[in-house]
Each structure stands twice: as structure tokens, then as C-alpha cells.
Amino acid sequence: GAVVSQHPSWVICKSGTSVKIECRSLDFQATTMFWYRQFPKQSLMLMATSNEGSKATYEQGVEKDKFLINHASLTLSTLTVTSAHPEDSSFYICSARQGAHGGETQYFGPGTRLLVL
Amino acid sequence: AQSVTQLGSHVSVSEGALVLLRCNYSSSVPPYLFWYVQYPNQGLQLLLKYTSAATLVKGINGFEAEFKKSETSFHLTKPSAHMSDAAEYFCAVRGDTGANSKLTFGKGITLSVRP
Numbered sequence: 001g002a003v004v005s006q007h008p009s010w011v012i013c014k015s016g017t018s019v020k021i022e023c024r025s026l027d028f029q030a031t032t033m034f035w036y037r038q039f040p041k042q043s044l045m046l047m048a049t050s051n052e053g054s055k056a057t058y059e060q061g062v063e064k065d066k067f068l069i070n071h072a073s074l075t076l077s078t079l080t081v082t083s084a085h086p087e088d089s090s091f092y093i094c095s096a097r098q099g100a101h102g103g104e105t106q107y108f109g110p111g112t113r114l115l116v117l
Numbered sequence: 118a119q120s121v122t123q124l125g126s127h128v129s130v131s132e133g134a135l136v137l138l139r140c141n142y143s144s145s146v147p148p149y150l151f152w153y154v155q156y157p158n159q160g161l162q163l164l165l166k167y168t169s170a171a172t173l174v175k176g177i178n179g180f181e182a183e184f185k186k187s188e189t190s191f192h193l194t195k196p197s198a199h200m201s202d203a204a205e206y207f208c209a210v211r212g213d214t215g216a217n218s219k220l221t222f223g224k225g226i227t228l229s230v231r232p
Binding site: 004006034042043044046049091093095104105106107108109110111113 | 149151158160162166211219220224225
């Protein structure tokens with residue numbers, strides 16, 4: 001199957017700093033990428049959908065100024081957590097969509113664990 | 118609107134026993150259905166998907182699922198559990214296509230495999 005990578009796999013930062021997470025589709029081009037957040041023992045919560053070359057669409061309740069998403073190319077999307085606080089600590093997972101016309105499949109990255117101290 | 122129901126949060130089976138993880142969906146249009154597996158501290162891996170072709174879908178690692186429209190179900194099965202199958206399993210539905218289509222996930226089921 002298609003491969004999606006994320007970097008870094010884990011990060012620890014001080015409160016108030018910003019953290020950037022990269023998501024890459026390694027062997028396919030993805031016009032659409034997704035960012036999810038997952039709390040322990042819970043399902044994935046969609047944060048935003050990003051389409052290459054356009055602004056991201058955020059889900060209700062997600063602060064767009066807090067979670068900056070850039071999808072500058074067909075293989076790269078970045079999530080920047082600005083002025084991170086302890087409550088932002090979580091497991092962040094990106095996903096890239098492959099295919100079109102009903103055959104689309106989402107492939108997921110390995111996740112990034114963020115700990116804000 | 119679309120939704121997924123995965124009843125129960127935990128299933129425990131003995132090694133070699135049948136695995137059955139239940140998933141029911143709701144969708145206003147013909148759905149696309151997926152099962153993903155998540156191992157600890159990892160992302161999600163696609164097990165299999167239903168996209169309106171054959172109703173019995175075979176996936177990786179010996180898993181399969183059957184789409185039953187009359188029951189709005191897409192249960193995941195494996196004839197013989199292996200210790201390495203212990204993980205979190207998510208069922209997901211996508212009820213439309215195109216640039217704005219999104220996956221909706223169930224809350225997940227933890228599968229434990231006893232020796």
C-alpha cells in the first residue's frame with residue numbers, strides 16, 4: 001500500500017513554543033491531506049482537511065490560528081502548533097488520500113506524539 | 118450524514134479462535150467502508166475496504182469483512198486469531214466522494230488475544 005511518513009515521531013517542548021510536524025506521501029501524490037488528533041483510548045478526531053494550494057478547512061471547535069496547516073506541494077503538508085500549551089499534548093496523525101472518483105483511500109502516517117511541559 | 122457504531126470497547130479471544138469485530142454504519146448514500154488497525158503508538162494501517170464491488174472483501178493478515186446492506190453492517194472476521202493480531206481496530210465510513218468527502222470513524226475496539 002501507499003506510504004505516508006511523519007516527522008518527528010515524538011517531540012517534547014516547553015509551553016509557549018511552536019512545534020512543526022511534517023507529513024509526506026512517499027510514493028503518491030496527494031491533493032488532499034488530513035490532520036487528526038487522538039487522545040488515549042479514543043478514536044481519531046478530525047482537525048482539518050487541507051487541499052494542495054488552498055487554505056485548510058478546519059472542523060468546528062478547532063482554532064485555525066492555533067493549528068496552522070500548510071499544504072504547499074502534492075506530497076507535503078505541515079501542521080504547526082503555535083504557542084503550545086500542556087493541553088495541546090496529544091498524538092497527532094496525518095493522512096493522505098490516494099485515488100479519485102469513488103476509489104479514494106486514506107493512508108495514515110505513523111503519528112507524532114507531542115508533550116508540552 | 119454518516120456514522121459508525123462499534124459496540125463494546127474490548128474483545129478477548131484465545132489464540133486460534135475466531136475473531137469477530139462488529140461494525141454498523143449509517144449513511145444517506147451508498148457507503149464506502151473501511152477497517153483500519155492501530156498498533157500501540159503507531160498510526161493506522163488499512164486492513165481492507167469496500168467500494169461497492171464484491172460484498173465479501175478480503176484484506177491483509179487473513180482478515181475479511183462482509184458488507185450487508187440489509188443489516189447496515191460491515192463486520193470484520195478472521196478464522197484463527199494470532200497473538201500479533203492484538204491491537205485497536207477502527208471501522209470507518211465515507212458516504213460521499215470528491216474533494217470534500219471525509220471518513221467518519223467508530224470509537225474503536227481493542228482486541229486481546231490470549232495464549
